[in-house]
Amino acid sequence: MRHVCLLDPFTSTYRSIRLWFIRRRVNRSLKVLDALDWNMQHAGWTRRDRRRFWREFIKKQEFRTDVFNELTQQ
Structure with missing residues (x-):
């Protein structure tokens, strides 16, 4: 039986995890920018x-x- 690495870059599992x-990074960034706009x-x-x-x-x-930098200093 052949073992398949789930994190092989050519598998759909790896792509979906990546x-x-x-998406998580983008959504977190959008939350920060939305909060900044709301505060403005x-x-x-x-x-x-x-x-x-x-x-x-x-x-x-x-x-x-x-x-x-201004936001992180406050």
Whole structure:
């Protein structure tokens, strides 16, 4: 009888486990970003200002790291 490694990269089990970890990471990131947007909204930011912020956030990598550094320091 031949033993098959369940974590062989070519098996569907490995792919589904890997995709689950990726989805988990993405969902956690979305929760953080949603919470940030919610806090901005309740702090009095207008929709236009929030949209401008998110456009800058998506465009610039250094801006993203600055935002996360500020959040972690608070």
